[in-house]
């Protein structure tokens with residue numbers, strides 16, 4: 447039962463990235479201004495360990511390297527997605543193919559900053575959300591940071607043919623719980639490559655010491 451969930455999720459995302467190029471997917475953006483603004487705002491040092499969950503084929507990795515960050519882990523359920531960035535960035539990044547809703551093979555309390563753009567909102571069942579949260583709480587250090595960016599409540603109810611759980615900043619606060627303090631949030635609109643408007647909320651949390 448559990449294995450089937452993971453298998454079909456993996457197949458879905460492998461097929462998305464085999465049918466479209468990295469620049470054609472709806473979530474493509476050439477620049478990652480909000481993520482970079484929030485990461486810089488956290489004040490982490492340049493060799494702090496950053497985990498980008500559901501990294502896909504994002505060019506955020508290139509932006510992070512350009513900013514001088516040097517200790518980055520990119521993880522995704524789709525090996526095909528990571529292969530796109532891996533071709534460019536090879537050993538500048540640590541690559542992990544894994545399902546974020548299952549226990550991650552990442553050391554406890556080892557992550558200074560968890561970054562998620564457009565991943566959490568795909569988890570509509572309690573079991574997936576709790577699996578995600580358990581990983582987050584196990585690997586993010588006390589005093590570390592969490593950035594979560596999702597479709598906001600006025601956004602589309604689906605993406606990539608999948609139903610979404612949309613969030614606002616208060617819902618994300620409730621999801622993470624009182625151990626995490628909301629430092630910053632921003633409502634903004636992403637334009638897809640075909641010109642559709644996708645309202646997002648981006649949030650920066652700090653884990654209490």
Ligand SMILES: C[S@@+](CC[C@H](N)C(=O)[O-])C[C@H]1O[C@@H](n2cnc3c(N)ncnc32)[C@H](O)[C@@H]1O
Nearest residue numbers: 459473500501502504522523524545546563564
């Ligand atoms: C909408 S894309 C966002 C990609 C990237 N964060 C970006 O902003 O370009 C969602 C990503 O989450 C990944 N994903 C979906 N479910 C996942 C899971 N259970 N575990 C890990 N990655 C997952 C997909 O393969 C896909 O790359």
